[in-house]
Structures are given as structure tokens and as C-alpha cells.
Amino acid sequence: MDLTAPSRLASRDLFDESVGGLFARPVRTALTVLGTVVGIAALVATIGLSRTAGNRIVGRFDELAATEIVVTSKPPSPGGAPTALPWDAEQRMERLNGVVAAGTLTTINVGDALVRTSRVSDPRRQTSFNLSVAAASPGAFAAVRADLRNGRLFDEAHSERGDRVAVLGPSAALRLGIDGVEQMPAITIGDDIYLVIGILDGVARQPDLLGSVIIPEGTAAATFRLASPERVVIETRIGATTLISTQVPNALKPDNPRALRVAVPPEPKRVREAVQNDLNLMFILLGGVALVVGAIGIANVTLVSVMERTGEIGLRRALGASRRHIAEQFLLESATMGAIGGVLGASIGTLVVVAVAARESWTPVLDPFVPLAAPLVGAAIGFVSGAYPSVRAARMEPVDALRSGT
Numbered sequence: 370m371d372l373t374a375p376s377r378l379a380s381r382d383l384f385d386e387s388v389g390g391l392f393a394r395p396v397r398t399a400l401t402v403l404g405t406v407v408g409i410a411a412l413v414a415t416i417g418l419s420r421t422a423g424n425r426i427v428g429r430f431d432e433l434a435a436t437e438i439v440v441t442s443k444p445p446s447p448g449g450a451p452t453a454l455p456w457d458a459e460q461r462m463e464r465l466n467g468v469v470a471a472g473t474l475t476t477i478n479v480g481d482a483l484v485r486t487s488r489v490s491d492p493r494r495q496t497s498f499n500l501s502v503a504a505a506s507p508g509a510f511a512a513v514r515a516d517l518r519n520g521r522l523f524d525e526a527h528s529e530r531g532d533r534v535a536v537l538g539p540s541a542a543l544r545l546g547i548d549g550v551e552q553m554p555a556i557t558i559g560d561d562i563y564l565v566i567g568i569l570d571g572v573a574r575q576p577d578l579l580g581s582v583i584i585p586e587g588t589a590a591a592t593f594r595l596a597s598p599e600r601v602v603i604e605t606r607i608g609a610t611t612l613i614s615t616q617v618p619n620a621l622k623p624d625n626p627r628a629l630r631v632a633v634p635p636e637p638k639r640v641r642e643a644v645q646n647d648l649n650l651m652f653i654l655l656g657g658v659a660l661v662v663g664a665i666g667i668a669n670v671t672l673v674s675v676m677e678r679t680g681e682i683g684l685r686r687a688l689g690a691s692r693r694h695i696a697e698q699f700l701l702e703s704a705t706m707g708a709i710g711g712v713l714g715a716s717i718g719t720l721v722v723v724a725v726a727a728r729e730s731w732t733p734v735l736d737p738f739v740p741l742a743a744p745l746v747g748a749a750i751g752f753v754s755g756a757y758p759s760v761r762a763a764r765m766e767p768v769d770a771l772r773s774g775t
Contacts, residue, residue: 398706405710405750406717408664409743412657413718417735421726436469437574438614439632440601440621452628453597454621456586459508461620462601467609472509473598474575477502477589482559484582486545500541501581502558504589504598510536512602513574520550520567528587535563540580542568558582561592575602610634668703668754686767699759700752707751708744715743 442452454473455461462471483497507524515522523534535556537547547554547565554565563584572578589595601621605613614633618626686695719740726733 402706402710402713405664405707405747406714408661408750409711409714409747410717410721411714412746413715413735413739413743414721416739417718417722417733418725420734420736421722421731435634436605436607436610437634438603438605438610438617440603440617441599441630441632443628443630452622452625454599454601454629456598458598458601458621459506462603462617463508465613465616465620467606467613469604469606470508470511471601471603472512473506473586473601474509474513474578475504475586475589475595475599476577477504477584477593477595479558479593484541484545485557486547486554498541498544500544501577503578503581503583504586504593504595505583506586506598509602512604513572513578514604515572515578516570518568518570519548520565522567523585528585531588531591532585533561533563533588533592534566534585536567536569536583537565538569538579538581538583539571541582544580556582558584574604664750664754668758683765683767686765692763695765696759696763699762700755703755703759704748704752707754708748710751711744711747714747715740718743 440454440458442454445451456473458473459471462468479502484500484502485497507522507528510522518539520536522536523532526532527534535558537545542548545556547556547568550565550567556563556565563582569578569583586595586598601617603613603617610633614631617631618629622629686692719735722735723733725731
């Protein structure tokens with residue numbers, strides 16, 4: 370027997386020793402793995418939820434912002450007359466292929482006129498309010514995606530007859546104390562009485578309508594001498610915005626298309642990328658913090674394990690185990706805990722993404738590489754976390770370790 374030959378430790382023996390060290394204290398090992406499980410699960414879940422939420426936000430952007438066009442007149446040159454939008458702008462826009470809905474909106478200048486719910490002054494509560502008054506064509510409600518809470522919307526006949534009817538935005542209805550139209554409530558704008566026929570629940574576009582009193586365009590022309598619409602709101606099909614924006618000026622003002630200002634949404638691709646990148650960064654940072662906590666837990670428990678097993682380390686060194694053998698054993702133990710935590714964490718994180726997506730009726734989006742790479746990430750974190758305790762264990766001298774362990 371050659372006593373000068375270097376000691377060797379087979380890979381299977383190293384694995385057996387590491388597994389034995391882990392299961393010698395199963396409760397502590399389980400609690401340590403739990404920290405990694407939480408960290409990996411948080412990382413996988415946050416990455417998956419960021420992709421899922423980003424996909425949902427992008428869809429909403431494409432559905433709303435990327436399909437809206439607003440047309441207004443450019444300011445007139447000094448001494449020149451302003452360019453008037455045509456009254457039939459809604460009908461002209463609906464003839465364009467790719468337009469889903471269109472309507473005109475105008476903010477009415479009512480001067481000092483207040484909106485009242487009663488012509489009788491009641492000292493016990495406020496009945497007069499300085500509310501915005503807007504004139505709209507019937508198609509404007511579809512163009513801004515207005516939701517009706519109560520009553521009905523006015524139509525083309527109301528506008529042609531100049532009927533004094535009004536639809537209230539939800540904020541305006543709340544201030545006026547009107548919560549339904551069953552009792553046929555009426556309001557006054559200045560000295561003119563208007564019958565409230567509907568109350569909106571919300572709008573997806575043009576949020577100024579939420580606090581406005583909306584009257585028919587024809588009524589505004591007859592009562593407030595409205596000369597022309599102020600702006601045209603158009604909803605297009607997804608992907609048709611750029612084409613429609615080039616056709617709108619010629620359709621509305623063929624004699625002077627340059628007199629109109631067409632506001633189109635920003636490039637959808639760039640906005641989508643910006644939103645996705647911001648969400649990814651935010652959620653990855655949150656998952657990274659949880660992962661660092663798990664790594665600290667592995668490092669702490671491995672270091673405590675080294676201190677408790679000082680006598681064992683001394684005995685193994687005295688029987689011929691080299692420093693490398695000791696370091697490899699503790700590194701393998703910590704890496705194994707990290708890998709187990711990675712497997713469990715990836716499974717839990719994936720289930721969280723699917724559960725949240727199902728709860729919100731979203732489509733779950735998760736890169737397959739993320740759950741597959743999670744065990745490797747866990748093992749790497751465990752390896753790094755166990756580096757210092759392993760080095761400390763390997764540096765122990767057999768005599769000192771035996772003395773400390775007795």
C-alpha cells in the first residue's frame with residue numbers, strides 16, 4: 370500500500386455523504402430550502418406576471434389609444450378666419466374603410482350660466498354648479514366608447530329638432546344629485562330647461578365628458594349659436610390608424626386639407642416595448658430581492674452546519690480526507706438545497722401565474738426557458754452561498770477541529 374498516494378473520494382461517495390449531511394437535520398434543511406423556494410417562486414411568478422400583464426396592457430393600448438384619431442382645426446393665421454369643420458363630419462368619416470365609429474364634440478361657452486337642478490333656491494343645499502357643457506353628435510358616444518348607466522342616449526332626431534335634452538356624465542350627475550331618470554329629472558342651463566334622458570357610467574376616451582352636461586349638436590347650434598364642431602373623434606380598426614389619418618383631411622376639407630390638425634397615437638410598437646421593459650425591470654427587481662433573501666438563508670444555515678460539525682470535519686481530515694473533499698461536500702450540500710428549491714419554486718411560480726391569469730380571465734404568458742432554468746439558478750445560488758462556509762470548513766486543521774468538536 371502506497372501511503373504517499375493522494376486520497377481520493379469517488380463521486381458516488383461524495384454524493385452519499387452530501388445527502389447524509391442534508392437528511393441528518395431534515396427540519397433545518399426543509400426550512401432552508403423553503404427560503405430558496407420562496408425566492409425562485411417569486412422570481413418565476415413576477416417574470417410570468419409581468420409578461421402576462423404587459424400582454425394585457427399592450428392589448429388594451431392597441432384597443433384604445435392605438436385606434437383613436439382626433440381632428441381639430443389649426444389656429445388661423447393673423448387676420449384670417451378659422452377653418453370650420455363640416456357638420457356632416459360623422460357621416461363623411463363613416464364612409465372611410467377602417468373607421469369603426471366617429472362623432473363630433475364641442476365644448477360650449479355658456480358664459481356665466483350655471484347648471485341648476487331646481488329653479489327654486491334652496492339654502493340647505495347647493496343647487497347651482499359651474500359645470501362644463503358639451504355638444505355631441507349621436508355617433509360621438511360610440512367613438513368615445515361611452516357606457517350608459519341609466520336611461521338612453523339622444524339620437525339624430527333630437528339634434529335635428531333642437532330638443533332640449535341632456536345626457537349627464539357620472540361626475541356631473543353626482544354633483545347634481547341625479548341618480549336616475551325614472552322621475553324625468555330636469556336641469557337648467559342658465560334660463561333654459563333641459564330634460565335629463567340618460568346618465569353615463571363611464572367613457573374610455575375623452576375623460577372630460579365624465580363631468581360634463583352633454584346636449585345634442587343641433588340644440589347647441591340653435592341655443593348657443595354653435596357655428597361648427599370643435600373636434601372630430603374617430604375610432605379605427607387596429608392597424609388602420611396610419612392610413613385613415615392620411616385620408617381624413619381630404620375627406621373633411623378637400624379644398625384645404627392642410628388647415629386641419631390630425632392627432633394620431635404614438636407608434637404602438639415603441640410604446641409596447643417601453644411598457645414591457647418597464648414591467649420586466651420592476652418585477653425582476655422584486656423577484657431578485659426575494660432571491661437574495663433565500664441565498665442569505667442558505668449561506669447562514671451552511672455556516673451554522675460547518676460550526677456544528679467541526680468535530681466531524683476534524684475526524685474526516687484525520688482519516689485522510691483532503692481540504693478539497695471537505696469543500697466539495699459542503700458545496701454540494703448547498704447547491705443541492707438550491708436546486709431542490711429551484712424545482713419547487715419554479716413549479717409554484719408557474720402555478721401562481723396560471724391561477725392569477727385564470728382569476729382575471731387573462732392569457733398566461735411565460736417563457737418556457739424561465740421554469741426550466743430555475744433549478745440551475747437555484748443550484749448556482751446555493752453554490753455561491755455555500756462558497757464561504759465551504760472554504761472555512763476546508764481550512765480547519767484536524768487537531769484544532771477535533772479539539773473544538775469535543
